[in-house]
Amino acid sequence: MPVHNSEIAAMFDHVADLLEIQDANPFRVRAYRNAADTVRDQSRSVAAMLDEGADLAELPDIGDDLAGKIAVIVRTGHLALLDEISDDVPEAIVAATRIPGIGPKRARKLFDALDLTSLDDLEKAAEDGRIARIAGFGEKTQARIRDELARGDITERRLRIDTAEEFGEPLLAWIRGIDGMEKAEIAGSYRRRKETVGDLDILVAGRDGGKIIERFTAYDEVEDIASKGKTRSTVTLRSGLQVDLRVIPSLSWGAALHYFTGSKAHNIAGRRRAQDRGLKLNEYGLFKGDEQIAGANETQIYDGIGLPWIDPVLRENRGEIEAAENGQLPDLVELGDVKGDLHAHTTASDGKNTLCEMAAAAKRQGYEYLAITDHSKSQTQAGGLGADELAAQIDAIAELNEKIDGIRLLAGCEVDILKDGGLDFHDSLLERLDLVVASVHSNFALDEDAQTERIIRAMDNPLVHIIGHPTGRLIGQRRAYALDIERLVGAARTRGCALELNANPIRLDLKDVHCRLAAEHGVRIAISTDAHSTGGLDHMRYGIDQARRGWLERGDVLNTLGLDDLVKALKRN
Numbered sequence: 001m002p003v004h005n006s007e008i009a010a011m012f013d014h015v016a017d018l019l020e021i022q023d024a025n026p027f028r029v030r031a032y033r034n035a036a037d038t039v040r041d042q043s044r045s046v047a048a049m050l051d052e053g054a055d056l057a058e059l060p061d062i063g064d065d066l067a068g069k070i071a072v073i074v075r076t077g078h079l080a081l082l083d084e085i086s087d088d089v090p091e092a093i094v095a096a097t098r099i100p101g102i103g104p105k106r107a108r109k110l111f112d113a114l115d116l117t118s119l120d121d122l123e124k125a126a127e128d129g130r131i132a133r134i135a136g137f138g139e140k141t142q143a144r145i146r147d148e149l150a151r152g153d154i155t156e157r158r159l160r161i162d163t164a165e166e167f168g169e170p171l172l173a174w175i176r177g178i179d180g181m182e183k184a185e186i187a188g189s190y191r192r193r194k195e196t197v198g199d200l201d202i203l204v205a206g207r208d209g210g211k212i213i214e215r216f217t218a219y220d221e222v223e224d225i226a227s228k229g230k231t232r233s234t235v236t237l238r239s240g241l242q243v244d245l246r247v248i249p250s251l252s253w254g255a256a257l258h259y260f261t262g263s264k265a266h267n268i269a270g271r272r273r274a275q276d277r278g279l280k281l282n283e284y285g286l287f288k289g290d291e292q293i294a295g296a297n298e299t300q301i302y303d304g305i306g307l308p309w310i311d312p313v314l315r316e317n318r319g320e321i322e323a324a325e326n327g328q329l330p331d332l333v334e335l336g337d338v339k340g341d342l343h344a345h346t347t348a349s350d351g352k353n354t355l356c357e358m359a360a361a362a363k364r365q366g367y368e369y370l371a372i373t374d375h376s377k378s379q380t381q382a383g384g385l386g387a388d389e390l391a392a393q394i395d396a397i398a399e400l401n402e403k404i405d406g407i408r409l410l411a412g413c414e415v416d417i418l419k420d421g422g423l424d425f426h427d428s429l430l431e432r433l434d435l436v437v438a439s440v441h442s443n444f445a446l447d448e449d450a451q452t453e454r455i456i457r458a459m460d461n462p463l464v465h466i467i468g469h470p471t472g473r474l475i476g477q478r479r480a481y482a483l484d485i486e487r488l489v490g491a492a493r494t495r496g497c498a499l500e501l502n503a504n505p506i507r508l509d510l511k512d513v514h515c516r517l518a519a520e521h522g523v524r525i526a527i528s529t530d531a532h533s534t535g536g537l538d539h540m541r542y543g544i545d546q547a548r549r550g551w552l553e554r555g556d557v558l559n560t561l562g563l564d565d566l567v568k569a570l571k572r573n
């Protein structure tokens with residue numbers, strides 16, 4: 001069974017984390033991080049590429065050394081370097097670096113100074129007041145560490161949707177090859193396209209459950225079998241992902257799919273509706289007394305409780321049942337509605353592909369336009385462009401637009417929002433751009449008032465079209481900065497500024513409920529990939545899923561406009 005890209009990427013990221021804690025050469029750390037990004041961004045399996053004899057050293061940021069390491073990982077599942085250095089660094093230090101404000105060096109200092117070995121030790125130290133006594137830490141840091149550890153999401157293990165897909169889709173394909181299975185689907189939060197999933201809930205329709213489950217548990221990635229019966233089994237995969245599998249008769253397929261898709265709150269509301277009609281709804285069907293009146297398909301289940309079919313992305317009991325009842329379900333935006341991408345980087349800053357390559361890739365997506373938005377000068381570690389370099393890029397884009405057909409590049413910039421809400425470039429330069437995305441990349445620790453004020457100040461500038469990744473969160477890694485999102489939405493509305501839904505599955509920023517809030521206030525959402533490579537443009541579909549969870553319709557989304565309408569819409573006054 002091949003090693004997945006995300007597993008290779010995670011190993012390289014892990015090496016980078018450990019090297020950073022060991023205070024290794026920053027260039028070496030960077031090399032592993034870049035390699036991890038490259039592997040993660042490949043739309044094809046690196047293991048399969050190797051199998052076909054591809055030379056991985058031709059990929060961006062992968063030299064002969066790293067290509068060799070990837071080959072070993074694919075062959076053996078191991079990276080010797082990682083085993084070596086992880087012996088020297090307690091895993092808890094790596095976990096501690098996820099606490100906001102605790103970088104690798106400070107985490108190391110904490111653990112060394114207090115002779116800690118686990119996060120429990122760290123929590124105790126924070127409670128006993130020992131952290132505040134270390135030079136350079138203080139009461140405030142101590143309180144933050146205590147709160148973060150008490151909150152628990154540093155140690156919580158939910159898998160990002162893209163990672164879950166990487167393990168879930170091959171497993172599903174394998175299950176679909178089992179003799180005697182009739183249908184199989186992944187239900188649960190995965191089918192609702194939530195940004196993270198706790199576990200996978202797989203449904204299989206078939207008669208001989210015992211035999212199907214026997215084959216299921218023989219899947220190569222199964223590491224631990226917690227239970228294994230005739231209709232149900234729970235296993236853990238090598239990746240740590242838990243999988244619940246249930247085998248049901250075809251006659252109950254729709255009912256089971258409905259039940260195990262959830263959410264629980266949506267189910268409970270549905271069951272109550274059934275009761276009000278004198279019916280009983282469970283995972284086997286919809287019943288009137290002992291008679292099954294629906295069950296084989298999901299639409300019939302909804303029909304039986306007097307509702308049209310409701311898309312799984314809406315099933316959170318956030319008003320979808322009432323909307324369905326009143327014929328007011330949203331006409332959700334679709335991937336095919338997207339006419340272009342409004343946030344992308346090139347080799348000019350920290351991207352991996354050139355202007356030309358990005359343009360060709362956007363054309364392959366079937367887009368009308370792609371905005372090139374490299375970083376601005378304050379982003380030194382991301383190769384931010386100086387004013388002259390941006391001016392040169394504007395010319396290069398104009399030149400390229402003359403030469404290429406079928407795609408229009410928009411000259412843009414992801415300009416840093418400075419601490420006081422000012423922008424990293426002068427208006428005289430920003431004026432020359434087709435599109436300005438303004439983002440926060442620093443001073444995450446400002447209090448809510450100051451942070452909100454800062455971003456609103458940036459929106460005061462009519463040259464700003466979109467606020468990039470508005471809350472700054474990185475799923476599973478960095479909490480959103482303090483922000484009054486309602487105030488931000490109100491300010492965006494009065495200023496005619498759009499907010500980004502960053503489609504990168506590690507960001508998905510804005511969250512679903514915030515997308516909905518923005519749209520309800522008439523604020524346009526730009527669904528953008530923030531691609532740092534040609535492969536990154538493929539992330540659009542995660543943004544679309546998130547947008548749909550946020551009830552967005554085509555008209556709510558800025559980049560569903562065709563080129564001419566977009567250009568008109570970008571003229572703020």
Ligand code: DGT
Pocket residue numbers: 187188189190194196197198199200201259260261262263264267268
């Ligand atoms: P997750 O795994 O935490 O990302 O979220 P889900 O939604 O996949 O939750 P999970 O795996 O615990 O259960 C799968 C579905 O099964 C859930 O969405 C709804 C259904 N379900 C589970 N427990 C209950 C329950 O106690 N009552 C009802 N009505 N449905 C339940």
Ligand code: CA
Pocket residue numbers: 188189190197198199200201
């Ligand atoms: Ca689940």
Ligand code: CA
Pocket residue numbers: 188199200201244
């Ligand atoms: Ca489950």
Ligand code: ZN
Pocket residue numbers: 414439441468469
């Ligand atoms: Zn950014």
